[in-house]
Amino acid sequence: MSGRIAFILRRFLQAIPILLAIIIINFLLLKLAPGDAADVLAGEAGSATPEYMAELRAKFGLDKPVPVQLAQYVGRVLMLDFGYSFRHDMPVAQLVIDRLGPTLILMVTTILLAVGFGILLGLLAATGLNTWRDNVISILALVSYATPLFWVGLMLIVVFSINLGWFPTSGMETIAAFHTGWARVLDIAHHLVLPAITLSLFYLALYTRLMRASMLEQAGMDYVITARAKGLSERRITFRHVLRNALLPVVTMAGVQVSSLIGGSVIVETVFGWPGLGQLAFESLFARDLNLLMGIFFLSAVLVLIVNLIVDILYTLLDPRIELK
Amino acid sequence: MTDLTEQLPEGEAPNLRARALGFWRLFARNRPAVLGLAILIGVIVLAAIAPIIYPDNPFSLAGRPMSPPFGEWIFGTDTLGRDVMAGIAHGARTSLMIGLVATVVAVVFGTLMGALAGYYGGWIDDLLMRITEVFQTIPSFVFAILLVAIMSPSIQSIIIAIAVVSWPALARLVRGEFLSMKNREFVQASVVMGVPDWKIILIQILPNCLSPVIVAGSLLVATAILIESGLSFLGLGDPNVMSWGFQVGAGRTVLRRAWWICTFPGVAILLTVLAINLVGEGLNDALNPRLRERKG
Numbered sequence: 001m002s003g004r005i006a007f008i009l010r011r012f013l014q015a016i017p018i019l020l021a022i023i024i025i026n027f028l029l030l031k032l033a034p035g036d037a038a039d040v041l042a043g044e045a046g047s048a049t050p051e052y053m054a055e056l057r058a059k060f061g062l063d064k065p066v067p068v069q070l071a072q073y074v075g076r077v078l079m080l081d082f083g084y085s086f087r088h089d090m091p092v093a094q095l096v097i098d099r100l101g102p103t104l105i106l107m108v109t110t111i112l113l114a115v116g117f118g119i120l121l122g123l124l125a126a127t128g129l130n131t132w133r134d135n136v137i138s139i140l141a142l143v144s145y146a147t148p149l150f151w152v153g154l155m156l157i158v159v160f161s162i163n164l165g166w167f168p169t170s171g172m173e174t175i176a177a178f179h180t181g182w183a184r185v186l187d188i189a190h191h192l193v194l195p196a197i198t199l200s201l202f203y204l205a206l207y208t209r210l211m212r213a214s215m216l217e218q219a220g221m222d223y224v225i226t227a228r229a230k231g232l233s234e235r236r237i238t239f240r241h242v243l244r245n246a247l248l249p250v251v252t253m254a255g256v257q258v259s260s261l262i263g264g265s266v267i268v269e270t271v272f273g274w275p276g277l278g279q280l281a282f283e284s285l286f287a288r289d290l291n292l293l294m295g296i297f298f299l300s301a302v303l304v305l306i307v308n309l310i311v312d313i314l315y316t317l318l319d320p321r322i323e324l325k
Numbered sequence: 326m327t328d329l330t331e332q333l334p335e336g337e338a339p340n341l342r343a344r345a346l347g348f349w350r351l352f353a354r355n356r357p358a359v360l361g362l363a364i365l366i367g368v369i370v371l372a373a374i375a376p377i378i379y380p381d382n383p384f385s386l387a388g389r390p391m392s393p394p395f396g397e398w399i400f401g402t403d404t405l406g407r408d409v410m411a412g413i414a415h416g417a418r419t420s421l422m423i424g425l426v427a428t429v430v431a432v433v434f435g436t437l438m439g440a441l442a443g444y445y446g447g448w449i450d451d452l453l454m455r456i457t458e459v460f461q462t463i464p465s466f467v468f469a470i471l472l473v474a475i476m477s478p479s480i481q482s483i484i485i486a487i488a489v490v491s492w493p494a495l496a497r498l499v500r501g502e503f504l505s506m507k508n509r510e511f512v513q514a515s516v517v518m519g520v521p522d523w524k525i526i527l528i529q530i531l532p533n534c535l536s537p538v539i540v541a542g543s544l545l546v547a548t549a550i551l552i553e554s555g556l557s558f559l560g561l562g563d564p565n566v567m568s569w570g571f572q573v574g575a576g577r578t579v580l581r582r583a584w585w586i587c588t589f590p591g592v593a594i595l596l597t598v599l600a601i602n603l604v605g606e607g608l609n610d611a612l613n614p615r616l617r618e619r620k621g
Contacts, residue, residue, distance in 0.1 A: 017455070018455075018458060018459050018462055021455075021456075021459040022459060022462070022463060025459070025463070029471060029472075029475055032475055032476075033475045142357075142599065142602065142603075143595070143599060145602065146547065146551075146595055146598035146599035146602055147591075147594075147595050147598075148551055148554050148555065148558075148570070148573075148591060148594050148595070148598075149555070150554075150555065150558045150570075150573060150574075151573060151587070151591030151594065151595070154573065154577060154580060154587045154591070155587075155588065155591070157580060158580060158584050158587075158588075162580065162581055162584075259461070259462065259463070259464045259465065260464070260465060260466065262464040262466070262467055263464050263465060263466020263467055263469075263555075264466070266466060266467060266470065266559070267466075267555055267558070267559070270559065271577075281467065281470065282559060285470065285474055285559065285560070285561070286560070290474070290475070293470075293471055293474060294471070296467070297463075297464075297467050297468065297471050300464045300467050301462060301463050301464060304462050304463075304464060305462060308462070
């Protein structure tokens with residue numbers, strides 16, 4: 001057990017240089033952008049004298065050499081200070097934390113949908129190899145894999161919101177209704193259906209294909225032949241032996257995909273007006289609010305780091321054969 | 326590539342024609358890949374003849390705004406009276422060009438990084454793989470958005486952004502190939518003979534790991550087109566160039582009254598990306614025949 005704790009600690013320490021590198025990339029991008037914080041402030045104020053600009057630059061440490069600025073920037077980020085969003089008149093950190101909730105609701109629902117149905121469909125395809133069932137599932141996966149998310153979202157809105165009127169077109173809840181308790185949960189769930197389906201479609205295709213391939217690979221292993229030689233039924237071999245081993249690569253992929261899931265949620269939240277980080281990113285693009293965009297970028301990178309860490313730890317629990325190093 | 330020559334009659338020099346024919350036979354065994362190739366050729370032809378069949382600027386007014394499809398304009402007109410089909414034809418040029426150029430940049434850079442890491446190993450490998458890991462941790466689409474926003478939207482900035490988020494996967498792939506190749510006898514023989522490193526990397530090892538790179542590259546074109554359409558949907562496309570993502574984004578606000586503006590450019594993206602994926606899988610089957618059994 002102490003080996004596992006040491007492993008977790010080591011993985012945690014390995015994440016630190018990556019985090020630092022991401023902060024440095026953030027800083028370099030900030031330097032690359034036209035205009036600095038003083039320009040932005042002066043722009044917000046309408047006009048500024050050169051003396052005032054110099055004063056502002058001194059206040060933000062922008063007159064110091066670049067390495068000093070970098071050190072100050074790293075220090076600020078570690079204190080969770082990402083600057084101020086003038087458009088929203090709020091500190092960036094506050095804004096980002098406020099919008100994290102809706103995004104997490106959307107992402108967790110999506111992962112559950114995609115992994116759950118992906119495993120089921122992959123299993124169905126693999127157990128009926130080369131039958132119509134396998135072919136239909138494989139073709140659907142191939143098509144979903146090639147469909148742009150924003151287009152799926154818009155088409156779902158056309159069919160299910162505009163024509164059938166089953167689901168709302170945008171937002172996370174009916175603001176005017178002032179639902180509380182379970183009524184509010186149901187209301188949010190009702191709004192969640194279309195965005196979650198849209199975002200999960202691509203990953204559903206991915207997990208279906210992965211699960212199918214994984215099942216087929218496991219089916220050729222020696223232990224399956226042993227089980228068959230013992231006289232176990234095919235059903236028992238599939239569910240008790242193959243399925244369990246085939247799940248491992250799917251779990252790993254679920255972690256790796258969180259990074260692209262965040263990108264997808266920018267698109268889906270924009271399409272459905274879901275008030276999360278993605279929509280905030282879209283708004284900040286239009287308002288040319290670079291501070292805010294940087295904050296979102298940094299937070300999403302940290303989110304990926306954390307999820308990868310959790311998946312690594314889960315993996316050692318699921319598969320005792322993994323060496324802890 | 327040795328698999329192709331093995332199929333030819335022994336003693337006969339494998340000329341280019343016979344090799345191409347053998348390759349085509351392997352490729353054509355995958356029926357969906359042939360269908361994908363047909364669709365892809367269709368899109369390429371459309372892109373090529375776009376300036377001939379639609380000589381006017383695709384941004385210019387063609388007729389009454391929001392005319393329904395299958396009338397005077399096959400796919401209707403958008404909110405500003407632009408012909409949707411003309412936009413699709415010109416958008417094909419943009420998508421294919423950006424997809425191709427961004428992929429070439431990503432493949433060249435990723436291959437270079439992977440080759441250096443795999444061939445030299447040691448601290449060079451450690452450093453380059455650490456950098457790759459950082460780029461793989463960063464959420465790629467958000468990174469691409471940020472890069473385009475900072476560099477201001479243009480064809481060049483979109484290509485750079487897509488290449489920057491796409492190279493790490495290739496670097497890892499090429500590194501793996503180099504690791505397995507560098508201890509083979511033919512490479513060791515070159516080392517003993519004193520062949521310079523760059524020659525061993527370029528002339529001895531690289532040609533031997535081209536097939537996985539070609540397959541990964543072809544799939545990357547599809548991803549690049551998807552990223553480009555996503556960027557231009559969000560309003561980060563080059564404002565002077567027509568693109569499919571822009572068309573869908575522009576039609577979004579009138580979805581209720583004019584479904585066709587969003588629908589047809591989206592179908593164009595779907596078909597193109599699907600076709601490229603199918604061709605990529607066909608290439609994979611043809612270039613690595615032994616892998617197919619494992620994929621089931």
